[in-house]
Amino acid sequence: MGVLRGPLVAIGAGAFVICVAVGSPASAQTPSSSAQPTFAKDVAPILQRACQNCHRPGSVAPMSLLTYQDSRPWARSIKAKVAAREMPPWHIDRNVGITKFKDDPSLTDAEIATIVTWVDAGAPQGNPADLPKPREFSDLDAWYIGKPDLVVEMKKPYILPPNGPDNIVDVMVDPGFTEDMYVMAIESKPADPRSFKVVHHFTTNLVEDPDEDPTGLFLNEYALGKNGDIFPPNSGRLIKAGTKINFNLHLNPRGEETPVSVKLGLKVFPRGQVPKYVAFTQHMGDAPELDIPPGQIARHDGYFRLPRPALVASFQPHMHNRGKAMCMEAIYPDVRADSARPGPARVETISCVSNYQFGWHITYPYADDVAPLLPAGTIVHITSWHDNTQNNRWNPNPKNWVGGGSRSIDEMSFAWVTITYLEEADFKQRVAERAKAARTSQQQQ
Ligand code: HEC
Structure with a gap:
């Protein structure tokens, strides 16, 4: 823990005008609970909002939390998971950096207290007349990004053998795109429940010319529990006519032969409409060599220099079993570089996931009014911590030294960061607008 403390608490207080951290998740308005919470009155509404999308028959979670009868046997486990903020899965540090996100499912402290008090009192049902109306769900296949305009699917499933090591497979699909298009949202996922069980993660790449560049350009990544990438307003990603999609599948055999299929959903701008900004998702802060000694917590650092001013739309840490925490901070260019006494560098923490859960x-998509605006020359600094001790319950073997690699027993350390580069004038205007909005809200307080 000692390694974590410093960086996680020391920074973040000095809010630079560029990315002021304000507000709290929308759910903060939830009224506080009555003294004796019951399932019907107090707990069911929380489960509806934050749990049932996954915890219902056929969805990704192991059990249903739709009714009192479904939920009651899990009461103790529910208390433990919500109190540790492991459920719902949303592991961003709420006390550091930006705290306002789009679609934040996490529970407020008051909601957690309600659940804990309810379980401690024996998890009473209360009066069934108090139950909220059951939540209605779209079908299981529902897309987080909304109904895609286009779905690209593998032509035929890949047959994964029952046993053996991790299986890494490339499947190229020609979707027959006949014209250029700009994508506003992307989501990829396994195509059926069987595939959900064996797909560890997969990436999609745009292959414009298989002879010239067979790897192509990174488009997005799916991994268990991932939602989707929605670009900021008026931003799109160009996919050229004739582009092929390469699925790079990373599969874990689970004891039975499994036909695996995955799909990619795209929402696109109407034909002929060209968005003002081009957004893309960038690998940032890869640590060049990982060195994770047995029984220790290891820290690594990686850097990415922004060649132009940028708007950062989202952050997603990528590590494997031993991942413990990752922070993203901005090291700003020195505005007084010409002065006789330059520096010190201004540094600001943007986000930390301090409770990283493998799987x-x-x-984490930033709300539009707080998404970081970073000047050209800013260095995005990614720090990761890997826990190779026996305290990490995901650790396959705390006696092993671990290095970098793509198998799940190796480690990785980088972030997927979705950004849009801006023209200098546009950037300055946005910074000025932010500063003005911050002043106005200060005056109102
Ligand atoms: C995004 C999907 C998702 C959401 C939202 C979600 N869960 Fe889960 N939950 C899972 C999955 C998948 C598992 C299986 C274990 C894992 O992968 O962590 C799980 C496991 C659990 C477990 C442990 C079950 C066991 O086997 O011991 C509990 C308890 C739980 N969830 C409660 C909740 C509660 C309470 C909420 C809402 C406050 C919630 N979950 C929200 C997907 C979800």
Whole structure:
């Protein structure tokens, strides 16, 4: 823990005008609970909002939390998971950096207290007349990004053998795109429940010319629990006519032969409409060599220099079993570089995931009014911590030295960061607008 403390608490207080951290998740308005919470009155509404999308028959979670009868046997486990903020999966540090996100499912402290008090009192049902109306769900296949305009699917499933090591497979699909298009949102996922069980993660790449560049350009990534990438307003990603999609699948055999299929959903701008900004998702802060000694917590650092001013739309740490925490901070260019006494560098923490849970690859999308605006020359600094001790319950073997690699027993350390580069004038205007909004809200307080 000692390694974590410093960086996680020391920074973040000095809010630079560029990305003021304000507000709290929308759910903060939830009324505080009555003294004796019951399932019907107090707990069911929380489960509806934050749990049932996954905890219902056929969805990704192991059990249903739709009714009192479903939920009651899990009461103790529910208390433990919500109190540790492991459920719902949303592991961003709420006390550091930006705290306002789009679609934040996390529970408020008051909601957690309600659940804990309810369980401690024996998890009473209360009066069934108090139950809220059951939540209605779209079908299981529902897309987080909304109904896609286009879905690209593998032509035929890949047959994964029952046993053996991690299986890494490339499947190229020609979707027959006949014209250029700009994508406003992307989501990829396994195509059926069987595939959900064996797909560790997969990436999609745009292959414009298989002879010239067979790897192509990174488009997005799916991993268990991941939602999707929605670009900021008026931003799109160009996919050229004739582009092929390469699925790079990372599969874990689970004891039975499994036909695996995955799909990619795209929402696109109407034909002929060209968005003002081009957004893309960038690998940032890869640590060049990982050195994770047995029984220790290891820290690594990686850097990415922004060549132009940028708007950062989202952050997603990527590590494997031993991942413990990751922070993203901005090291700003020195505005007084010409002065006789330059520096010190201004540094600001943007986000930390301080409770990283392997298996949950969550994209944290910043609310539009606080999404970081970073000047050209800013260095995005990614710090990661890997826990190779026996305290990490995901650790396959705390006696092993671990290095970098793509198998799940190796480690990785980088962030997927969705950004849009801005023209200098546009950037300055946005910074000025932010500063003005911050002044106005200060005056109102
Ligand atoms: C995004 C999907 C998702 C959401 C939202 C979600 N869960 Fe889960 N939950 C899972 C999955 C998948 C598991 C299986 C274990 C894992 O992968 O962590 C799980 C496991 C659990 C477990 C442990 C079950 C066991 O086997 O011991 C509990 C308890 C739980 N969830 C409660 C909740 C509660 C309470 C909420 C809402 C406050 C919630 N979950 C929200 C997907 C979700």
